[in-house]
Amino acid sequence: MESNKMFGIISIILGLIFIIFPIFSSGVASLLIGVSLVLLGLIVILSEFSAFNIIIGILAILFGLLFIFRIDALAFLLGLQFYIIGVLFILLGIVGLFSGPNMSKVASVLIIILGIIAFALGGFSLTQPIYAAIIIGVCLIFEGVGLFLAE
Numbered sequence: 001m002e003s004n005k006m007f008g009i010i011s012i013i014l015g016l017i018f019i020i021f022p023i024f025s026s027g028v029a030s031l032l033i034g035v036s037l038v039l040l041g042l043i044v045i046l047s048e049f050s051a052f053n054i055i056i057g058i059l060a061i062l063f064g065l066l067f068i069f070r071i072d073a074l075a076f077l078l079g080l081q082f083y084i085i086g087v088l089f090i091l092l093g094i095v096g097l098f099s100g101p102n103m104s105k106v107a108s109v110l111i112i113i114l115g116i117i118a119f120a121l122g123g124f125s126l127t128q129p130i131y132a133a134i135i136i137g138v139c140l141i142f143e144g145v146g147l148f149l150a151e
Contacts, residue, residue, distance in 0.1 A: 089115030
């Protein structure tokens with residue numbers, strides 16, 4: 001079985017788990033977002049030693065650690081997590097647009113678009129974090145079907 005089909009099946013299964021168990025999935029998403037923010041912060045700091053990158057990196061690491069270690073307090077705030085990730089992505093994309101030739105401008109624009117999408121998801125899921133888990137599940141299923149059907 002080729003890797004795209006295998007990842008597609010895994011993505012579909014994870015999507016179904018997120019839809020069937022949205023409360024548990026919110027906690028898992030909080031943990032994954034926390035780990036992702038810590039890694040994002042480290043990558044941003046290590047990519048270029050500018051004051052702005054260091055500030056963004058430290059903020060991402062602090063929020064990531066908060067989401068990792070306070071899952072019980074933050075599981076219901078998944079919408080705010082989307083806001084934070086959206087703002088960080090938008091800022092990171094703007095920095096990428098104005099940085100030197102070592103950062104792709106297309107990638108920076110895509111990061112800004114992802115930030116705007118994450119910000120919009122935050123508004124949708126702020127009142128009901130269960131919706132965010134369901135949205136993540138649906139996106140995983142769509143991505144899984146796309147990977148499975150890709151040649």
